[in-house]
Amino acid sequence: MRILKALLWACVALLGGGAFAFLALQRGEHVSAGWLLTAALCTYAIAYRFYSKIISAKIFALDPARATPAERLADGRDFVPTNKWVVFGQHFAAIAGPGPLVGPTLAAQFGFLPGFIWIVVGVALGGAVQDCVILCASTRRDGKSLGQMAKEEIGPIAGFTALVATFGIMIILIAVLALIVVNALRSSPWGTVTLGLTIPIAMVMGLWMRYVRPGRVLETTAIGIAMLALSLFAGRWVADSPTLAPLFTLTAIQLAVAIVIYGFTASVLPVWLLLAPRGYLSAFVKIGVVVALAGGIFILLPPLQMPPTTRFIDGTGPLFAGKVFPFVFITIACGAISGFHALISSGTTPKLIENEADARFIGYGAMLSESLVATLALIAACILTPGTYFAINAPAGLIGTTVDSAAKVINEWGFVLSPTELTTLAMKVHETSLLSRTGGAPSLAVGMANIFAKVLGGDGSMALWYHFAIMFEALFILTTLDAGTRVGRFMLQDLGKHIWAPFGRVSWYPAVLMSSALVVGSWGYFLYQGVTDPLGGVNLLWPIFGISNQLLAAIALCVGTTVIIKMGKAKYSFITLIPLTWLSIVALTGGWEKIFSSDIKIGFLSHATSLANIVAGGGLPVGAKTAADAARMIFNDRLDSAVVAVFMISVVVILVDSARVWIGVISGNVPYVSSEVPFTARAVSAKV
Amino acid sequence: MSSAVARVAVPARGSLLERVNAVVRRIIGAPDYSAYLTHQTAHHPECKVLTEAEFLDEQLTARYSTPGSRCC
Incomplete structure (x- = not known):
């Protein structure tokens, strides 16, 4: 039996290794997505079977007989023993957000291979x-949060840094996500109406659950999903109407203002009215779409049009500047390693685990699933021809604003694109133009629409599927965005009360409005900066987000290492020290490169200097x-470098503080x- | 500890529909009033029980005030 098992695992290893070798060595032909999936799934299986066992068996020695917080502290509210x-x-629904979809799509500018290797290797080892590790540590500590553990295990400085980092990453995350929505909905009446309708739909659901059928979550959500489907058709109807369509054809600035107003309103309204019903709706749609996307790709196993690597690994990429090292590792955070997950792993989840041995399956396993989602997103981006991919994702500042100029530039880059190809595609998805819809969402939606339409509905359904994907x-x-704004508000009130006590009163309206305005103003500022940026803004904000997310991961790994060393298991601390x-x-x-690079496309400071030189010479930079305007652009560059510097200093502080303890x-x-x-x-007999 | 503690999130009894309902609700993060009722009656019969609306308010407010319930 043992030999048979060993043989089986050897086969899995060979298969996975073979698939990787094939991907790395093949030249010319379009490879099938099946090779990527094989390599990924074999790696996940081996990592789960062998590597995660070090955490569960050697380090924490997870014990099915040990009572978990869910049992000891059972309160029927947060602490509830729950089936694994x-x-x-629950854990997967909480960790999988837009991150694993957007990052891989952007990183596809390097070709599929760099992003793919990082997604698969990064998740297994990082x-x-x-x-x-954080889930196990928190479960052993009554479900304490990452911030509390940082404070208690490392020290107050680390605790405070974790708090500030969490707040900072939230602001940048919300800004960049809002920018992605703006770019996806810009001059798209169909998308704008469909998404706009989700707000009243959520509110109707909220009112229904409160007054008409209290507590009937599923029934209400089902009604909500039916209304979402209708809103998709309502969007098309508006887009086809010559009188209504112009009303909902909004510019980027108008959309940005609308999102800022929405974020502010959502954070001060009662949660039951908007946030909670929208959360339920989104969780449902999210799981449904992820399953459908996986199904579609597994059925079709589409060939990848993108080459394994492109010329842009040299740092001249149009989506974002910078060489493949370090930028592929910053661009793909969620899907490979995301510090944000440490907040979930030390939040809701440890309070639900009924048998601590389940922590391996939940902590390690759910993250492998998210990595698979990232792989699927990468595949969906890479089944587009590179020409189409770059036309959708490259900013107007580089490819111009007409299909002819775009085709010309992209052909110069060495990719084939004909102007008619792009016009036809835009018509197919019922958009006036797909040029320079930066941010990843539209190209992912085109990829998804391709897959869904092939499985169900044919070419004629492309437009519906495209707008469905955008809505999703x-x-x-x-x-x-709305949940983050609200949480940010509470964090700010909690921090602010040390300066001025009344600011911390969560039910005092002036404090609520002030803190909400501060949070919305902060991300709104970065959003506006992104919207007015001549290069589209995503190239500006996404790397800052990546750096901040990796910083939070570094904090979590420092906490994990400290916990492991304090357990007397220092010889196993490599498990967190490698990714750290x-x-x-x-x-x-x-x-460092974002701040100090002399390449003005990468370095904020050199960019600021180049702008200042233009102004000094009596000219005005592009976009001003x-x-x-020019002065504001220079200020923004300096502000961005200050933000990155704060994140970098935080990494150093937490590393030094942790090393001191170790x-x-x-x-x-x-x-x-x-x-x-x-x-x-455990009081209840343990099942093994 | 009585067996009422264990696995209240997935009621061992009840129709299939009720059990599916409980599972899906937990996954999408909806508060579970019946789990709370089971717990209160089993362990704190002397305490005043929150009404469903009070319980939902309390749970939702807590969920949307701390980081750790949703991710990027």
Whole structure:
């Protein structure tokens, strides 16, 4: 039996290795997505079977007989012992947001191989490790949050840094997500109407659940989904109407203002009215679409049109500037490793685990699933011809505003694109133009529409599927945006009360309005900066988001390493030290280049200097109409470099602070004190 | 500890529909009033029980005030 199992795993290893070798060595022909999926799934299986066992068996020695917080602290509210499949579903729904869809789509400018290798290797050695270690550590500590653990395990400085980093990443995340929505809906009456309708739909659901059928979540959500389907047709009807269509054809600035107003309103309205019903709707649609996308790709196994690597690995890419190292590792955060997950793994999830041995399946397994979602998104982006992909994703500042100019530039880059090809595609998806819809969402939607239409509905259904995909992406982006704004408000009030006590009163209206305005104003500022940027803004904001997310991951891995060392398991600390080292290198190199690179496409400071030189010479830089515009652009560059600098300093602070603790513990100057809650046996007989 | 503690999120009894309902609700993160009722009656029979609306308010407010319930 043992030999048989060993043989089976050897086969899996050979198959996965073979698929990787094929991908790396093949030249010329379009490879099938099946090779990517084979390589990914085999790697996941081996990583789960062998690597995650080090965490569950050697480090934490997860014990099915040990009572979990869900049992010991059961309160019927947050602490509820729950079946492992249900916790897995809950955890997956919470961690999988727009991140794993957008990052891989953007990173496809390097070709499919760099992003793919990072998604698969990064998750096995980094992302899944982080999620699992933090989940185990938090489960052993009554479900404490990452911030609390950073404070108690490392020290108050680390705790404070974690808090500030969480707030910072939230602001940047919301800004860049809002920008993606703006770019997807710009001059698209169909998309704008469909997404706009989700707001009243959610409110009707909220009112229904409160007054008409209290507590009937599923029934109400089913009605909500039916209304979403109708809104898709309503959008088409408006887009086809010559009188209504111009009313809903909005510019980027108008959309940005609308989103800012929405974010502010959502954060001050009662949660039951808008946020909660929208959250349910989004969770449903999210799981449905992910399953459908997986099904579609597995059935079709489409050939990839994108080459394994493109010439843009040299750093001259149109989506964002910078060489493949370190920028592919910053662009793809969610899907490979995402610091944000540490907040979930130390939030809702540890309070639900009924048997601590489940933590491996939930922590490590759910992250592998998210990595698969990222792989699917990468595939969906790479089944477009490179010409189409770059026409949709490259900013107007580079490819111009007509299909002819775009085709000319893209052909110069060495990719084939005919102007008619693009016009036909835009007509197929019922948009006036697909040029320079930066941010990844539209190209992903085109890819998804391709797949869905092939499985169901044929070419004629492309437009519906495209707008369905846009609605789906925008729906859960807005869900992250409104929930994030509200959470940011509470964090700000919590921080602010140390300066002025009344500011912390969560039910005092002036404080609520002030803190909401501050949070919305912060991300709104970055959003406006992105919207007015001549290069589309995503190239500006996404790398900052990536750096901040990797910073949070570094904090989580520092906490994990500290926990492991304090348990007396220092010899296994490589499990968190490997990803920690890599992320520190990546985040610090990336940050350094963003600030100091002499290439004005990468470095904020050199860009500011070049703008200042233009102004000094009596001219105005592209995108500026007045001297004040130019001054603001220069200020923004300096602001962005300051933001990145704060993130980088935080990484260094947390590394130094953690190293101090590690050396203290290992050298014996600080006693080993485990902060784990002592063992209590489970009352309920343990199932093995 | 009575067996009422264990697995309240997935009621062992009840129709298939009720059980599917409980599972899906937990996955999408909806508060579970019946789990709360089961817990209260089993462990704190002396305490005043929140009404469903009060319970939902309390749960939703908490969910949307701390980071850790939703991700990027």
